[in-house]
Amino acid sequence: MNPPGSLPSPRPTVLIVDDDLSFREAIERLVRTGGYAVQTFASAEEFLQCTPTDAPACVLLDLDMPGLSGLDLQSALAQVENPLPIVFLTGKGSISTSVQAMRAGAEDFLTKPARKQLLFAAIERALARGAQEREQRARRRELRARFDPLTPREREVLAHILSGQTNKQIAGDLGAAERTIKMHRANLMAKLQVQSVAELTLLAHQAGFPASQITDH
Amino acid sequence: MSPEKTNPRRELEERLRFETLIADLSSKFVNLPAGELDREIMDAERRICEVLGLDILALWQKSDEAPDFFTATHYYSVQEGPQPPGRVKVEDLPWLMQQVLAGQIVTISSLEDLPPEAARDRELCRQLGVKSNLTIPLSVGGQRPFGALGLNTTLAQRDWTDELVKRLQLLAQVFANALARKRADQAVRQSEARLAAGTELAGLGYYEIDYAKRTSFIDDRFREICGVPPDRRQGLDPVQFWMEHVHPSDLQLLLDERQKLHDGRIDRISAEYRYLHPDLGEKWIHHLARIAERSAAGGAVRIFGVLRDITPQKQAEAELLRQRTELAHIARVSTMGELAASLAHELNQPLGAILANAETAEFLLEQDTLALEEMRPVVTAIRKDGERAGEVIRRMRGLFGKHELKLELLDLNSLVHDVRQLVSRDLALRGISLSVALAPGLPEISGDRTHLQQVVLNLIVNAMDALAGQPREKRHIRVSTCPTTDCQVEMAVTDSGPGIEPDTLPRVFQPFYTTKPDGMGMGLSIARTIIDAHCGRIWAENLTTGGAAFRVALPASGKGQVARPGPVGLPPRSTRSPAP
Numbered sequence: 001m002n003p004p005g006s007l008p009s010p011r012p013t014v015l016i017v018d019d020d021l022s023f024r025e026a027i028e029r030l031v032r033t034g035g036y037a038v039q040t041f042a043s044a045e046e047f048l049q050c051t052p053t054d055a056p057a058c059v060l061l062d063l064d065m066p067g068l069s070g071l072d073l074q075s076a077l078a079q080v081e082n083p084l085p086i087v088f089l090t091g092k093g094s095i096s097t098s099v100q101a102m103r104a105g106a107e108d109f110l111t112k113p114a115r116k117q118l119l120f121a122a123i124e125r126a127l128a129r130g131a132q133e134r135e136q137r138a139r140r141r142e143l144r145a146r147f148d149p150l151t152p153r154e155r156e157v158l159a160h161i162l163s164g165q166t167n168k169q170i171a172g173d174l175g176a177a178e179r180t181i182k183m184h185r186a187n188l189m190a191k192l193q194v195q196s197v198a199e200l201t202l203l204a205h206q207a208g209f210p211a212s213q214i215t216d217h
Numbered sequence: 218m219s220p221e222k223t224n225p226r227r228e229l230e231e232r233l234r235f236e237t238l239i240a241d242l243s244s245k246f247v248n249l250p251a252g253e254l255d256r257e258i259m260d261a262e263r264r265i266c267e268v269l270g271l272d273i274l275a276l277w278q279k280s281d282e283a284p285d286f287f288t289a290t291h292y293y294s295v296q297e298g299p300q301p302p303g304r305v306k307v308e309d310l311p312w313l314m315q316q317v318l319a320g321q322i323v324t325i326s327s328l329e330d331l332p333p334e335a336a337r338d339r340e341l342c343r344q345l346g347v348k349s350n351l352t353i354p355l356s357v358g359g360q361r362p363f364g365a366l367g368l369n370t371t372l373a374q375r376d377w378t379d380e381l382v383k384r385l386q387l388l389a390q391v392f393a394n395a396l397a398r399k400r401a402d403q404a405v406r407q408s409e410a411r412l413a414a415g416t417e418l419a420g421l422g423y424y425e426i427d428y429a430k431r432t433s434f435i436d437d438r439f440r441e442i443c444g445v446p447p448d449r450r451q452g453l454d455p456v457q458f459w460m461e462h463v464h465p466s467d468l469q470l471l472l473d474e475r476q477k478l479h480d481g482r483i484d485r486i487s488a489e490y491r492y493l494h495p496d497l498g499e500k501w502i503h504h505l506a507r508i509a510e511r512s513a514a515g516g517a518v519r520i521f522g523v524l525r526d527i528t529p530q531k532q533a534e535a536e537l538l539r540q541r542t543e544l545a546h547i548a549r550v551s552t553m554g555e556l557a558a559s560l561a562h563e564l565n566q567p568l569g570a571i572l573a574n575a576e577t578a579e580f581l582l583e584q585d586t587l588a589l590e591e592m593r594p595v596v597t598a599i600r601k602d603g604e605r606a607g608e609v610i611r612r613m614r615g616l617f618g619k620h621e622l623k624l625e626l627l628d629l630n631s632l633v634h635d636v637r638q639l640v641s642r643d644l645a646l647r648g649i650s651l652s653v654a655l656a657p658g659l660p661e662i663s664g665d666r667t668h669l670q671q672v673v674l675n676l677i678v679n680a681m682d683a684l685a686g687q688p689r690e691k692r693h694i695r696v697s698t699c700p701t702t703d704c705q706v707e708m709a710v711t712d713s714g715p716g717i718e719p720d721t722l723p724r725v726f727q728p729f730y731t732t733k734p735d736g737m738g739m740g741l742s743i744a745r746t747i748i749d750a751h752c753g754r755i756w757a758e759n760l761t762t763g764g765a766a767f768r769v770a771l772p773a774s775g776k777g778q779v780a781r782p783g784p785v786g787l788p789p790r791s792t793r794s795p796a797p
Contacts, residue, residue: 022602026570026577029595033580066645091565112569116576 012056013037019065044068054082058126063090085126143207154188234268246395251402262293272371278364312338317354317365324377325350346371355393421523429518444495464491481515501531563609567602574599630655636673648689654697660773668747675740676710676767683714711766716759
């Protein structure tokens with residue numbers, strides 16, 4: 001079996017979180033037969049202690065656990081920079097918890113005992129989505145890097161341009177000469193390697209910057 | 218008016234005959250059977266009339282039924298012979314009756330001698346043609362007179378000498394004694410008839426045993442209830458027959474009680490037991506017995522008692538119990554529903570592991586080279602998880618299944634342990650810590666495992682619910698067991714929750730009483746029903762340290778626990794109702 005990672009070298013990792021030792025071991029063995037690397041955790045707390053990476057991976061998560069529950073871990077993971085796709089695998093599923101989990105972005109919600117095909121299909125979908133999201137994140141990081149050379153003043157001007165203001169309006173807002181604003185605009189467009197305001201707007205959008213965030217970056 | 222001319226010889230003869238008559242009658246009436254009394258009195262009246270030359274002799278009695286009348290129960294007239302009873306109104310002979318009731322003998326030689334206040338009496342006597350009269354009140358033991366003996370002449374007047382009056386008074390006393398005996402006899406017979414009617418109405422069978430005379434008596438209903446053959450076969454002792462048909466499991470208890478009654482250690486028996494009726498099969502009997510007579514040493518010389526067939530009542534009780542069992546089952550399932558989190562998890566966990574391992578094994582088998590060392594742990598894990606799932610099912614099955622009450626000797630500690638396993642998952646999920654303090658070497662109890670498990674389960678679930686609003690560090694349940702000084706075993710489930718509202722405390726065991734939004738209000742009520750059926754006690758209290766305690770006390774099994782008939786001791790239903 002060969003999971004469709006974009007890169008051939010690192011095998012994707014399935015991170016298993018379940019408090020039941022015997023189940024954890026069984027599912028670890030099974031997942032390994034699928035050719036995945038496996039890491040296991042006995043609790044949500046233990047999982048949160050390990051440093052997150054952006055390697056191809058997904059989480060196979062139990063719902064009911066003493067301490068932090070699966071849903072608690074899901075919302076904690078949503079806060080981090082590189083959120084991992086999650087497949088819930090639970091002993092007891094209710095409609096309300098599954099809806100909650102899916103709404104919070106879970107890839108799937110399986111109940112134990114789950115057949116291998118279902119499980120692997122869910123893992124595959126989660127990994128595929130993870131790969132896609134990772135690609136987007138990589139591209140975004142790359143695009144954002146282009147904004148790095150901008151000076152604070154240039155960012156200010158950029159934010160105003162993105163919100164559709166003319167040079168004259170910007171000069172008025174920032175209390176500077178219109179000529180100075182024109183100079184900043186020319187400089188920042190050169191640094192960002194764009195020819196037009198339209199191109200500039202697209203780039204900012206692709207980098208995931210709404211106008212207000214430019215200055216914070 | 219002057220009396221008849223006297224003839225000394227005739228007088229002497231008369232007196233002799235009269236003395237003979239008195240002696241004869243006195244001896245005759247002493248042991249006269251009640252049935253011959255009336256005839257003999259009439260005969261005596263005839264002979265008295267003949268000997269004394271009287272015309273009418275009447276024996277008057279006052280009856281409770283008609284207090285305004287005196288009835289001539291025995292009436293003899295020389296002209297007409299014995300007469301059927303007639304009666305006279307008290308108010309028609311006011312003076313005479315007053316004298317009689319006051320115990321005064323009245324002698325009237327001539328109606329002219331009657332005092333003026335006896336005008337009415339005189340009038341009536343005239344109408345009846347009475348010329349002379351002697352009236353002697355009848356009474357016994359110094360009691361109020363119950364009647365009178367009236368001696369009359371209608372043809373001629375006569376004198377009543379003191380001596381004659383004394384003799385006649387003696388005769389009257391003979392009559393009075395015999396009549397009083399008959400009246401007492403009648404009263405006894407009447408109360409016997411009433412007793413019989415009462416026992417019949419109440420469906421009671423009556424028996425007596427006389428230990429001194431070595432005799433026994435049973436009535437027809439007793440015979441019917443116990444199926445004692447109707448014609449007393451040679452040598453058939455009904456009491457022995459009865460004892461031989463008492464259910465073997467209950468016999469010893471009954472014999473012990475009888476022995477105690479016989480020895481005078483107790484003065485009554487009240488027992489319920491099963492009886493194997495020779496024709497009708499198993500019956501339930503309620504038996505009451507008392508000492509009728511004691512010996513100087515205090516033991517029973519004679520006992521009497523009643524039996525009642527309470528089979529229909531017992532069947533109704535059994536039906537009620539069956540319904541309760543049904544209800545207990547529903548409540549149990551609903552309690553288990555509340556534990557759904559742990560149960561589904563408990564079972565799906567090993568099943569999920571088994572499936573994963575099996576699929577791993579399949580994968581390994583499909584490989585070109587079989588990796589035995591990889592295979593072994595997989596198979597071992599499958600076996601272990603299979604056992605684990607089986608254990609979960611074993612624990613749950615009892616509580617889920619319908620179930621007849623079954624008594625066995627139980628260790629309360631192991632019962633608590635089982636339930637603890639069952640709820641451990643829920644406890645963990647709800648962040649509740651549970652500690653147990655089980656007294657080692659606890660005496661065993663006699664009870665139904667499943668039902669008592671349910672009580673423990675209900676109490677723990679109840680405690681878990683009580684802790685829902687508490688901060689995590691204050692969620693604690695403690696289950697403890699200990700023997701008590703009065704041969705009981707006590708279990709307590711205490712929690713660190715908010716306790717029970719004081720005005721709610723008396724109601725917590727009532728059916729359908731609940732403080733939980735989705736509660737049925739059956740858990741504690743069922744718990745009490747179960748504990749009651751085990752002759753135990755369950756109660757709730759608030760702890761001074763906060764939180765609530767539910768305590769259960771159950772009798773320790775041990776000596777004196779033979780076949781205790783009661784709802785729990787009922788045999789399985791199938792043995793009571795014939796198979797279709």
